[in-house]
Amino acid sequence: MTVETPIVQKTQRPERIDIGDGLVMRWSTIKDRENIADCMANAFKWSGIAVTVAEDEEPAPNAWVKAGVRRLMRGNSAVMTEYDYAVVENTLAKDGQNPIVAGICLHSVPGFYGEKVSMLYGKPEAVCSIPEYRNKGLVRRLFHELIHPASDARGDVIQIIPGINHFYRQFGYEYAIGIRSSRSIDDLNTKLPSLLSKDALTASALAAEPFTLRIPTLADIPYLCKLSTREAQKSRAQVGLEYREPYWRYTIHDAIETQESEFDSRRLTRIIVDAKSGRDCGLVMGASLPFLGLYMFTLEEGYLYREALYPVLRQFALVGEEPSVWTVKQETEKKAKEESKEDKKDGDEKAKEEDEQSKKDGEAAKKDDEDTKNDEKDGPAPKDGQTHATTTTDSTAPASAEKPPAPKPLRLILDPDHPITTLLESNSTADDHKHIRLYTRIPSYANFILKVAPSLEHRLAQSCLAGITATLQFDFYRKVVGSAGKGLEVVIKDGQIISARDDFVPPTPEELMLAARERKALAKAEGRPDNKKPTVFTIQFAPLTFTRLLVGDLSVDEMIYFYTETSVGGGDDAKLLLETLFPKTKEQFQCDMFWW
Structure with missing residues (x-):
């Protein structure tokens, strides 16, 4: 490739x-x-x-x-x-x-x-x-x-864009590529009580996790690339985006180093580590702004998702609550300025502060004496380890017991058949945007076909149509904004795509008649039977709708059902060829929508 x-x-x-x-x-x-x-x-x-x-x-x-x-x-x-x-x-x-x-x-x-x-x-x-x-x-x-x-x-050869409903149709775009469906867990403490319970969040419990998370460095980029491929993500999507070195360099380093506000990029990328062996064994990636989203969860072969699920999610949710690098930087700078200002105070100011503090200490000592007298009126002083109860509390609970955090809702933006999606299906709710599609523009169908020919030929080679020779002639009725022509011709010989052109104009009935006469006349002149009639399939689609078939959004039958103008000439053979070249895919577009 x-x-x-x-x-x-x-x-x-x-x-x-x-x-x-x-x-x-x-x-x-x-x-x-x-x-x-x-x-x-x-x-x-x-x-x-x-x-x-x-x-x-x-x-x-x-x-x-x-x-x-x-x-x-x-x-x-x-x-x-x-x-x-x-x-x-x-x-x-x-x-x-x-x-x-x-x-x-x-x-x-x-x-x-x-x-x-x-x-x-x-x-x-x-x-x-x-x-x-x-x-x-x-x-x-x-x-x-x-x-x-x-x-x-x-x-x-293709442009995609999410955005305002219907708006981009006027610029030559067609709704075609369905984005990944997602599922949400609105309340982790209720839906997954074992995930963020007090017992699970103690230092000793976290230290005993079978899997831990670590922050990746630039040296980890090859590993991140390896674990973010379509195969590693267990995705069957036929179209999608790839995570390469520039993406990882930007999200784990450059974007973090150059944060400029509290609203800036909050990408979360962590490498999963086998705590027992210390070996890197997986990748989890998402974002904490504007919600806690999980875009990727991959494990090396030999590791089980059901065993890693809670340890990884527990720590991922905690990471999502941490302040951003920008916030930490601001707090550090503020503290440094305050300390610098304190150091620059002259001796008179310090002396004045010391004098005021002395007065305050005296007043505090006087108040302590009064409090002691009041305590003696209320009864004997408490024994070591006890306190006077002013409210109804559990006297055995530590005074500074930490409460578990109230985490953000978690959105699972993974393939529908991903192991994590399956494991959490009963605890999550399908989001209502599952049928959203990306606007898609393919300005030249011919250029696109030639570009993706290796994948189309691979599909043919793996099918019962291996080695087929045929010509596909598409009629799109008229040329519109966003298209290179009103038709398309694709020539396939011995299972290989040898040409594609956008300037194809469907022949008239008279032209077809004349072509047939010429073919028969040639056969007669050569003293042979007329047995070289080419296999030509004629297909009609409404303008731009062919895009939906190209990217696997609709099947041939659905195209015929949804668009009255659709017709496939050539019977079952033509329909089978289209279904083989452009199969409908269950998995939708594999992507992290907002890379920015």
Whole structure:
């Protein structure tokens, strides 16, 4: 399998398009960072993302979204650089007014298709426009004139994007790739009482765990890559994203080292260690903001998930409650400043403090004498180890007994058939977004088919159609935004895809008649029977809907059922060939949706 390397944009792209009224479309630089972040934060202040919006109050700019955009624009992201944000700038902006009024960034994310193809997905993200500039076609122009051309130019044969319902259909996207379903445990203390009980959280109990978690270092990146493959995750997904070295370097080191606010990235990656042998034996990965999410839980061969489940989840939940690196840094700096300020006080101030403290000590001593007299009135002094009871308590309980934490809800974002999902099924609830699909754009079906041909040929070779020779002719009725043509022709010879083209136009009945006459005339001239009629299957799909079959979202029968325009000419053989090339998959898109 050939692994493509993302093309890193190292300089500002030259495009600069004047669209009138003082507005200019261009690509970003690091100087635009704060303005883009402010634009995004204001555009999404009503969204409720990671915050609760009161119905009778105007919310502040969304701090969580702002932190995400600032993180993308730092220059160390695993999916983009500071030159990958397409923006609309108001060149007439007054002092104090944000000149950035709209924007879209473009990610490059490594992924896979089937068992044989590794490729790059284009991923538009962080789309925004401030209210005053909406409904002016700015986002449309950013997509069509900057984002899509840049993505196509670097060789992306597919783009994906999550986002606003129905909105991106107008830019050539079709709902096609279903995201992973998820399950939630809202109250760990109630649903899994053994997980975070007082007994389980004692120092001695934690020290006796059969599995422990450790923070990975840069030296662990090869191990993280090994345990985050589709095979290691026990996933049967046919499309998804891959976790490579840049992703792990960013999430375990770069993003943590450069945190800038309490809303910044809260990724949690831990290596699972066999406590008895000290051997690394697994990986658990998730996030603690805006919720405690578990995206990955993999174990080496020979280890059992049912034995690792509670020890790992118990410690993972505790890690999720820990303060962020940024918070710890702020507290450390605050303490250092206070100590420095204390050290700089002159002798007179210290003397004054000592004098005031002396007075306080005297008053405290006087009060202690009074308290002693009052205690003597109430009865004899308590014996060693006892206290006067002022409320009804268990006298045998330690005075400073620690209460177990109240952990955040846990969301399991794992494959439906993952062992952890199965083990926790009775204790978790299916989330209501299980049928959400990603917007998907495949601008050239021909280019996509040729790109993923190794996986398609592998499917053929493993089937009863191994070695087949046939031509598939697709009619999409008309060319629309997001498509390269109104038709597609794919030629297969001896089980190999030898060509694909988007400029195919279905022949008219008269053209078919003339072609048949020519074929028969040639056979007659060569003195042979007319036995070389090619196998041609004709298929009709509504514009862009073929995408859903390509990525395994719908079966052929479902395509026929859901879309009246669908037809498959050629009988059972044609239908079997389509089902073999493009099988519906139970496992949906394998991905961590927000890599940023």
